[in-house]
Amino acid sequence: MSDLPEGFHDFLASAGWGKAAIEPIPGDASFRRYFRLRRESGETAMLMHAPPPEEDPAPFLDVAAWLCEHGQRAPAILSADKGKGWVLTEDFGDDRMREWLDARPQDENAAYDAAVDALVALHREPAGPFAAYDMPTYLRETALLTQWYCPAQSLDVDAAGYDAAWEEVLAPMIKRQSNGISVLRDYHAENIMLLGGRPTAPQGLIDFQDALVGHRAYDLVSLLQDARRDVPLELEEAMLARYIAASDADEHFRADYARLGAQRNAKIVGIFTRLAKRDGKPRYLAMIPRVWAAMERDLAHPALTPVAKWFDANIPDDLRRAGGGTFV
Incomplete structure (x- = not known):
């Protein structure tokens, strides 16, 4: 070799x-x-x-x-x-949650039950000795959309207004994450290994090196609004309800879930565009419509109104209906 x-x-x-x-x-x-x-x-x-x-x-x-x-x-x-x-x-073997469920869709509920329960257990632990998921970090991530996606679509947008809208939306949520929990940041079906040959066995974790201390909704969004596989809306709702029932999530949790869903999805659109344009990895572009659809659902929540208004003013309807547009 x-x-x-x-x-x-x-x-x-x-x-x-x-x-x-x-x-x-x-x-x-x-x-x-x-x-x-x-x-x-x-x-x-x-x-x-x-x-x-x-x-x-x-x-x-x-x-x-x-x-x-x-x-x-x-x-x-x-x-x-x-x-x-x-x-x-x-070696955790080859049974990643994604491929397991592609071959055994009947196990979907059980696998997601176990993944949500693992998050509940993680969030009962004190936060790890990791850096904070703070406002500058959130804004640096959301800016990937205006830095990479918008130029790829030949859009001249109000980048300063975009940052301001996100700061307004995220500020109340950041106050609620002051105590924080450990956020793995890429907790989804391609980074969860199903050990022991069944979906309910202890699940192995990989690709967690970017962990920060942040909000308990982030990894749940990563799991349930997966950029790489379709999670049915009814399953997303059932798992969101499962997490809320098993944790000490407060009355703001669903709004914060939408906030972090939109934030994460905007970041991913930017990252996938960058991977194609800068790094020569165009395969990620095929995932953008899935990510864009999830972001549109998140933007419909009243907590996202300032950011939703920015999208209305800066991203044309035809691109949004096309799931983010086309890339050349």
């Missing part, structure tokens, strides 16, 4: 996996690369290469340790070299 990163075999030898067979695993939208290692005995492990300076494996290692200490199922760390970007972990 000729395209392996420099230092690959040296790290495996130091970790005791030097003779293992190597199986590349398709990556995500980052610079990280993944490999499955397989010993002759059949034992397997996962190798992640998160090369500096583009990537830093330290947050992954820190969050994984915190999650395991607080009742969640992150992969065990077998060996690591943070300086060179190598992390060898337990």
Whole structure:
């Protein structure tokens, strides 16, 4: 295998996996690369290469340790070299929630029940030692829409008014997240592993290295307004009600859920456009109509009125009806 990163075999030898067979695993939208290692005995492990300076494996290692200490199922760390970007972990197998449900749609309710219950348990724990999901971070994320999507559609928009509208919408919610909980930020069907060959078994977590301390609705939105698979509206409502009934969510929770749904979806539209335009990954454009439809539902909530008015004034109806428009 000729395209392996420099230092690959040296790290495996130091970790005791030097003779293992190597199986590349398709990556995500980052610079990280993944490999499955397989010993002759059949034992397997996962190798992640998160090369500096583009990537830093330290947050992954820190969050994984915190999650395991607080009742969640992150992969065990077998060996690591943070300086060179190598992390060898337990192998959770191939049963990602998304593919499992594609093949077994009858398990959808059970799998989402378990994923929501895992969030309820996580949110009962004290917040982790992570940075705050604060207003500058929220605004930096929503600005990805005006920075990338709008130019891709040749739109000249009021970017300052967009930021101001978001600040007005998010300010009351941020006051309610002052105590905060740990937010994994990419909690969805492609980052949840179904362990033990059934949807109700403990679910393994991956891709959590960007964790922050924020609002309890964020990961629920990430799960139920999934950019990568269709979640039926009736299932979204049932799971939202399940979370509310099992947690100490207050009377503002549904409004905050809509706020964070719109915020996250605006960010994703910008990110997916950037992946296509800057990084040469056009496959993400096909997901934008799904994300846009969820954002439109969120914008219909009265809590989003200032942002909804901005969209009405700046994004033409034909683009919105087309699920974000076309990309050339």
